[in-house]
Amino acid sequence: MSPTDARFAALLDAHGPALWRIAGAYARTRPDREDLYQEMLLQIWRALPSFRGDAAERTWLTRIAFNVALGAVRSRDVRKTVDAPLAVDAAPDREPDPHAAADRSDALARLFAAVRQLPEIDRALVVLSLEERPHAEIAEVLGLTVSNVAVRLHRARARLAAALTDPVPL
């Protein structure tokens, strides 16, 4: 395994699940989500040799993910399938009770649906917040000031709460 391969594998071990969730926030169907995730990985792989450590590894990776995601949302392939629902599955084996697992899966699907109802920039803010990123990191990813992030996030959260209260049919 080359050093680049090893580095790429380590990055995916650490951040792959977050990239997959980001893809889920911007794709409408499972195939679109997989395509978007692969496109993120492709761009990360291509960009990896030029990573100089100017930003933290996680910030660098997340920037690529959002640049790809917002680019893909505009693409015809993704827009064509806006009516198809996205199957978002909860991770298995955390919940021994099947009813509780079904409830959690349903709640998760509603959360993803509510997130996808938000305008794209608000969605980025909310997703980063759901990923528990500090305001300073969100500011670095999006190119905003920290105070601007706080103001915008407050508004985006209100929109998410409204979307969760009045969800679109799954």
Next chain:
Amino acid sequence: MNDNLQTLWQTADAPPPVPESLRDRAARLDRTLRWRDVRELAAVAVVALIFSVRAAVAPELPWGALGLVGLSLWIGGVILSVRLRFPRASPWMPLRDSLRAEHRWLSAQTALLRWAWLWYVLPITAGVVAFDLSDGHGRPVYLTVVGLLGAALSWANWKAADDLMTTRDAFAAHLHDLDHA
């Protein structure tokens, strides 16, 4: 953010395995991008070379050929200058910088396509016509076909600019969202 929502969000399923073909796809994409850049300028160089030779071997009527050489260099210069002045965004830029760079790049590409009839099609068409006349032919059917091809090319570029503008406007809308809290 509500802690419960954050916890729930992070219980989403795991990503699929990385496809084995990823490295090949990346190599293919790099090759495609590199060749696309080279191809446009290579076409210009080939046209310039062919007509330079033509002018050299038929010095009695060189002005049409020399005109085409000049036009090829002009077109290559326009393409190269736009490419250098409006580079694409790097994927690791902060979102706002990336959107701004892509918006500038898209605006430049849209303008190139929109005005292709003026900086590309018209000079080439006029050059081909001048070459034909300078060669002593001036064939009406040939010149009509050249004119029609030029019109079709202009129309195709105009339509391509329309398509690109949709994407550019989407970038502009995102930038507006980011710039106006």
